[in-house]
Amino acid sequence: MKRDYEYIVLGLGGLGSGAAYWLSRAAGAEVLGIEQFELGHVRGESQDHSRIIRLSYHTPEYVELAKLAYDAWGTLERESGEQVVLKTGGLDFAPRDSKIPLDTYRNAMRACGVEFEDLDAGEIMKRWPQFTLRDDIVGLFQEQSGIAMAARANEAHRTMARANGATLIDDTPVTNIITRGNEVTVETAGGNYSCRKLVIAAGPWSNRALGHLGIELPLEVTREQVTYFAAKRPDDFAPDRFPVWIWMDDPCFYGFPTFGEAGPKAAQDAGGRPVTADTRDFEPEPENLRGVEEFLSRHIPGALGPIIHTKTCLYTLTPDRDFVIDTVPGHDNVVVAIGAGHAFKFASQIGRLLSELAVHGTSSIDLSSFALDRPILTMKNPPKNYMQ
Ligand SMILES: Cc1cc2nc3c(=O)[nH]c(=O)nc-3n(C[C@H](O)[C@H](O)[C@H](O)COP(=O)(O)OP(=O)(O)OC[C@H]3O[C@@H](n4cnc5c(N)ncnc54)[C@H](O)[C@@H]3O)c2cc1C
Known part of the structure; x- marks a missing residue:
């Protein structure tokens, strides 16, 4: 099996499946997705029939992001022939x-x-x-x-990623991540893989994945x-x-x-x-x-x-309930997204943004509110506000 890829996605829940799809549109067979459990498992955040999608949000930034979310789902619907938004x-x-x-x-x-x-x-x-x-x-x-038809949308993302040439493997926990120069090594029980850019979309396991890079967030x-x-x-x-x-x-x-x-x-x-x-x-x-x-x-x-x-x-x-969508500080070849309990509606759009960050090093929209090192995420015991 091929062991060296341009892009690896760690975690194939909602956001990771979205990232695998958008990366596969850019890089086809140079994309590997790795999931620790079976695809479509229910131990994470993204399975079930339905999640709310809405333009109605508390800041203009989220409203604009939601407009892009509908657009991203529209692309998936057109390319897959599957309806994923009702x-x-x-x-x-x-x-x-x-x-x-x-x-x-x-x-x-x-x-x-x-x-x-x-x-x-x-x-x-x-x-x-x-x-x-x-x-x-x-x-x-x-x-x-x-x-947003969650389980169906995840499946459509993964099916299209594979159709575009990506390799997706399941039952393969990533046990370590090592960044060295322009290369990232991803260790699993099934052997090591390497890539130029790693996307981390580990949901509730985010701190464990980021821990391999010496980072712990107050999640x-x-x-x-x-x-x-x-x-x-x-x-x-x-x-x-x-x-x-x-x-x-x-x-x-x-x-x-x-x-x-x-x-x-x-x-x-x-x-x-x-x-x-x-x-x-x-x-x-x-x-x-x-x-x-x-x-x-x-x-x-x-x-x-x-x-x-x-x-x-x-x-x-996250304590402010805002997302993390960022390049990992100190590790230019790793990008990460964390959904803060309201990200499914954005799963395809966040996948597109992760793909932009991985491929170009920049994104088409300003992501500074979602920075991994924003002040509240550097605090040990930050004040929490989950009601917005
Ligand atoms: C009850 C509930 C209701 C919700 N309602 C809404 C809603 O109405 N609207 C909305 O927009 N959002 C909603 N959300 C939030 C939304 O579902 C999540 O924000 C989103 O699904 C997060 O996806 P994720 O990919 O980050 O996490 P996950 O889906 O959990 O994916 C992470 C994946 O990474 C894998 N992984 C982790 N570590 C490793 C490793 N080391 N090696 C390999 N694989 C690994 C995991 O196994 C998992 O599959 C809801 C969430 C819940 C729980």
Whole structure:
């Protein structure tokens, strides 16, 4: 087997599969992707049927990045012939004095020329009678929001990477990384590989991978969970009748139309406890589930029903919840991305940015907010703010 490549991608979850695809468009057979488990495994962050994709974000930078995300998914859809984004429209709603101010979303979208509708409780309930809302609740509706079909998109990225000539291997943990001059050596139990540029997309294992380069970031890995409910009338929650939604308060809840399973899905954002990727378990947490059920019973009662199942999943959180997308300081031939618990919608675009950094050493957009050595990431015990 070929052992020397131009580019190696460490980790083939959401972001790494995206990077493998975009690199393969540039360099075909000079791309190797290495995954420690089987492809499509559920121990990381990126599997399940659905993730929310939206232009509605709290800063113009994220809104602009989200525009590029739709564009990147569009390229994948055209080249693969697979649909990976389903637009349902999205509702962000909250009490007028919510902890996550809707005004930051309004302002960011206005600054980027993104249209949205301001709706009061009555207007929301008129449009979607599935909601039961108090008078003090208001919402923003943005029609481009919807579902990024996570598992299907990952598969499409990898299938296209292979079609372009890339080699993807699974069940192969990377055990060490050595950078020397213009070469990176990647050690695995199956032997060593070398490359000119390494892309690290290790999700909850990021600190272990970066540790080989002497870097440790103040990341928190949390174990999150999502629940599918057998609603009495699942068709009321069909994607053409019900939007993706986010409750913009603390705690923050979010949910999806019926998609991929026989009923709608709902969850609490950043409601899980800190774990490590290697020692976490897969048992649902009853208290977290109770919070979601209580929220639904108050605001979307028809979405409740017997539990179809609860899936657990990991977030890799930076203290400011901003991404890391950067060349690793001191290691010019290594680039890295960390998703901060909201990156799936950007998986293809982040893959494209990683590919740009690896191939050209620069990116088409300013990535300084996502620098690996930004001040908060140099702190040992930084203040955390996961609500944005
Ligand atoms: C419950 C939940 C809901 C979410 N909802 C949304 C949402 O609605 N919208 C949104 O945009 N985002 C959402 N996210 C966040 C999003 O899913 C993640 O940010 C994104 O999937 C991160 O992908 P990743 O590639 O960084 O991590 P992963 O998918 O975990 O991939 C990392 C991969 O690297 C591999 N790896 C690690 N170390 C090694 C090694 N040494 N050798 C070889 N392979 C290695 C791992 O096995 C893994 O496959 C959600 C996340 C969760 C958990």
